[in-house]
Amino acid sequence: xxxxxxxxxxxxxxxxxxxxxxxxxxxxxxxxxxxxxxxxxxxxxxxxxxxxxxxxxxxxxxxxxxxxxxxxxxxxxxxxxxxxxxxxxxxxxxxxxxxxxxxxxxxxxxxxxxxxxxxxxxxxxxxxxxxxxxxxxxxxxxxxxxxxxxxxxxxxxxxxxxxxxxxxxxxxxxxxxxxxxxxxxxxxxxxxxxxxxxxxxxxxxxxxxxxxxxxxxxxxxxxxxxxxxxxxxxxxxxxxxxxxxxxxxxxxxxxxxxxxxxxxxxxxxxxxxxxxxxxxxxxxxxxxxxxxxxxxxxxxxxxxxxxxxxxxxxxxxxxxxxxxxxxxxxxxxxxxxxxxxxxxxxxxxxxxxxxxxxxxxxxxxxxxxxxxxxxxxxxxxxxxxxxxxxxxxxxxxxxxxxxxxxxxxxxxxxxxxxxxxxxxxxxxxxxxxxxxxxxxxxxxxxxxxxxxxxxxxxxxxxxxxxxxxxxxxxxxxxxxxxxxxxxxxxxxxxxxxxxxxxxxxxxxxxxxxxxxxxxxxxxxxxxxxxxxxxxxxxxxxxxxxxxxxxxx
Numbered sequence: 001x002x003x004x005x006x007x008x009x010x011x012x013x014x015x016x017x018x019x020x021x022x023x024x025x026x027x028x029x030x031x032x033x034x035x036x037x038x039x040x041x042x043x044x045x046x047x048x049x050x051x052x053x054x055x056x057x058x059x060x061x062x063x064x065x066x067x068x069x070x071x072x073x074x075x076x077x078x079x080x081x082x083x084x085x086x087x088x089x090x091x092x093x094x095x096x097x098x099x100x101x102x103x104x105x106x107x108x109x110x111x112x113x114x115x116x117x118x119x120x121x122x123x124x125x126x127x128x129x130x131x132x133x134x135x136x137x138x139x140x141x142x143x144x145x146x147x148x149x150x151x152x153x154x155x156x157x158x159x160x161x162x163x164x165x166x167x168x169x170x171x172x173x174x175x176x177x178x179x180x181x182x183x184x185x186x187x188x189x190x191x192x193x194x195x196x197x198x199x200x201x202x203x204x205x206x207x208x209x210x211x212x213x214x215x216x217x218x219x220x221x222x223x224x225x226x227x228x229x230x231x232x233x234x235x236x237x238x239x240x241x242x243x244x245x246x247x248x249x250x251x252x253x254x255x256x257x258x259x260x261x262x263x264x265x266x267x268x269x270x271x272x273x274x275x276x277x278x279x280x281x282x283x284x285x286x287x288x289x290x291x292x293x294x295x296x297x298x299x300x301x302x303x304x305x306x307x308x309x310x311x312x313x314x315x316x317x318x319x320x321x322x323x324x325x326x327x328x329x330x331x332x333x334x335x336x337x338x339x340x341x342x343x344x345x346x347x348x349x350x351x352x353x354x355x356x357x358x359x360x361x362x363x364x365x366x367x368x369x370x371x372x373x374x375x376x377x378x379x380x381x382x383x384x385x386x387x388x389x390x391x392x393x394x395x396x397x398x399x400x401x402x403x404x405x406x407x408x409x410x411x412x413x414x415x416x417x418x419x420x421x422x423x424x425x426x427x428x429x430x431x432x433x434x435x436x437x438x439x440x441x442x443x444x445x446x447x448x449x450x451x452x453x454x455x456x457x458x459x460x461x462x463x464x465x466x467x468x469x470x471x472x473x474x475x476x477x478x479x480x481x482x483x484x485x486x487x488x489x490x491x492x493x494x495x496x497x498x499x500x501x502x503x504x505x506x507x508x509x510x511x512x513x514x515x516x517x518x519x520x521x522x523x524x525x526x527x528x529x530x531x532x533x534x535x536x537x538x539x540x541x542x543x544x545x546x547x548x549x550x551x552x
Contacts, residue, residue: 001166003166008037010135015064016065018043020052022070048079049081052078052093054419061421065093066091067095084153088407093153097158099158127157131162148178182318183313194292194308199334204250205238207232207235208295209271212399226245228245228247229243230280231250233404247345257345261337352534353366357507365389365461377401377431378429379401380414380421380430390402403417415432418431431518432457435466443493453522455520464487500524502517502524
């Protein structure tokens with residue numbers, strides 16, 4: 001059997017449904033074998049970054065590794081950012097890159113870099129195939145590691161000459177699932193004792209709890225025991241945020257309205273968070289507040305995070321054990337102050353939600369999006385200052401209904417992520433929200449979305465500058481500099497790809513256009529002028545003043 005035929009069979013054995021990529025001459029044998037597969041769909045993208053972001057999002061949504069493909073050299077280097085995106089975001093992904101022949105020289109050193117070593121610090125596993133017979137075991141090991149908690153990226157390099165070789169009597173290895181061990185009863189008892197001793201405990205939910213069983217267990221825990229909760233940006237929607245005990249999302253690390261509740265808590269049960277995601281709060285050695293770390297793996301000690309107890313094992317089992325032992329103590333904690341703070345948080349966040357000035361305020365845009373999108377609809381975000389407003393102001397009613405990246409926090413991933421969501425869930429309404437800066441980094445994937453015949457809404461928030469950095473620059477007292485740029489006419493740009501373009505001229509116009517676009521066929525692109533002028537005052541000045549006053 002040809003090596004690449006064996007490779008495809010090994011991937012089919014792992015249940016691979018898609019391979020996203022942009023091939024080159026070094027992996028034409030692989031492409032030909034892939035062409036003959038009846039189980040795997042090849043999605044050609046317009047840039048390797050788009051392929052990587054789609055594969056990572058597939059992994060994030062399904063729990064199974066997404067697969068992306070590139071050639072050697074520049075194709076492989078273009079996959080560095082999405083590889084880091086998957087690795088930091090704990091998204092299972094398998095990266096396959098081509099390489100020149102390793103047994104004979106074909107073109108000297110042309111395009112050759114050491115891709116395996118380049119990928120080493122970015123992945124859980126990276127290896128070059130030196131013999132076709134190694135393919136089945138290498139693929140099985142790569143997929144095992146990519147899925148194993150904590151999930152992440154792996155890399156396999158397939159040289160051109162190895163790809164052409166014949167393999168005698170190949171063996172395909174069975175896919176053997178491994179079960180996460182359960183925490184031992186002694187540790188559960190210690191955690192339960194800490195919770196019983198607390199007067200004002202809080203639950204924090206992070207991205208690591210974004211597992212179906214964990215979501216069910218956490219919802220039951222909150223509803224049964226009566227402890228209020230908040231979440232990180234990547235933990236949104238794990239428990240339905242319509243829940244009366246939901247206090248809010250920690251979109252900032254400190255000095256937000258929500259941090260008044262965090263500062264009053266004497267115990268935080270921290271479920272599924274690690275320090276790769278931006279900290280939702282800071283720990284200090286002088287704090288009296290205790291922190292329990294509940295996760296699949298121990299806490300990595302950091303200056304801002306050093307929990308008092310590690311509860312390590314299957315998260316769902318740990319939470320179920322807490323529920324069983326604490327149900328007789330249900331609703332025995334002091335939650336009145338937290339409920340008062342919740343009302344205060346909601347009041348502050350709602351301040352500009354109905355402001356109809358135009359260009360539109362981000363708070364108003366978020367409110368309109370939430371009002372129009374069905375509960376099971378999905379919003380994917382690129383990276384920009386609007387991400388903070390979505391994290392704080394957008395209630396997520398289901399798991400994976402607001403997809404954002406707060407680990408690598410790269411620009412350019414939002415559109416590709418939305419394409420993957422819509423490909424997997426064609427019956428769901430999906431909106432991709434992008435800043436004009438991030439959108440232009442991978443805007444060419446509009447062609448991919450059009451070619452796939454997706455029904456997708458793309459909103460481009462236009463401010464003609466890198467708004468996130470402008471906010472930070474102003475907050476540091478610097479003069480605005482080096483952040484302004486020009487943009488194309490996004491309506492004409494969309495039309496050039498065969499998409500439909502819109503440019504609202506008022507808030508009411510935007511509402512009507514969004515409603516129309518969500519029910520239309522094909523790619524719908526909305527160029528929406530946005531007003532970020534209040535960012536500094538609200539996020540840098542007023543929040544700081546409020547935080548200082550609450551500490552007095």
